Amino acid sequence: MAGSDLVMHDNEFQKIDGELQRLHQQANANVVFLVDKNGQLIASAGDTHNIDTTSLASLTAGNIAATGGIARLLGEKEFTILFHEGEKDNIHISLIGQRVILVVIFGQRSSLGLVRLRVKKAAEALARIFDEIASKAEKEKVEGGKSADSPFAEISDEDIDNLFK
């Protein structure tokens, strides 16, 4: 299979969650999300009760993908920041290390300037965490090791059939 799957363990997840919590607080944001480029939600911070996070993740990734397509048509490598302004809430979307998408939803308690500043800091920290994950995955690939608590180790046809009952 081309490309590599994203495998995240508890300690990495905690680090990412910590960064998102910090950003949520420091940027006075309503909600902060991290989405992978294929549209899967990785983590979130803030009040997500009234938001369909799965749909939001998929549409954000579609948005970034379409914008990336436009960029290439114009000879740009990528547009790394998208900003949508609403009547009450705004959404700031940025691409981190070509891999993940950071989404910040904020209202009148914050401002675009503050969000941009805090996002920049958080992006650096998150990029480092994802570099670690990538190099770890690379290492595991070379060693060919499988995770001890892998859900796939003993997966059977019956397990899969049960999903469709």
Place this chain on the structure above:
Amino acid sequence: MSFINYSSREINCKIVYYGPGLCGKTTNLQFIYKKTNPEQKGKLISLATESERTLFFDFLPLALGDIRGFKVRFHLYTVPGQVFYAASRKLILKGVDGVIFVADSQIERMEANMESLDDLRINLAEQGYAVEKLPYAVQYNKRDLPRVAPVEEMNKLLNVNGVQWFEGVAPTGVGVFETLKGVAKQVLLELKKHY
């Protein structure tokens, strides 16, 4: 590209429905949406034109259940089938874990099927994928219509590698879950090889 999260114990995979315009990709998703329990599915999102032709993609998140304590989620996408949406189709294939090629069984659509299959091969190759190496199945849809090509002939034209195929009548659900299950199984078995 699957996302395996040991912290929240979730496995997320992406399956894309591909095929020529009006072959029934969106109808497949609509049937799945209609027939799954509310707690298993998210919203069906359709980015479509006013005449209900897919403009960018349809999206349906599906939580099928647990395997060994891990929640298994499939994210189903369709591409826009119309020829001139080529740029959008490429984007949706990014990070795909499995592909379902929906073919229109009507004789007059055979050329459109072949064109779409070529387009799929090219777009996958651009990302370093090959149909032969990816979890993949073919659905011969619209079997209920009067002027349809025999399955043997369609296999010759559209399935030279002899992959898993299903006959479908998407509006009534014939073959819909069977096809999804076929590819979902391949995706999970592929993951088993690696993790």
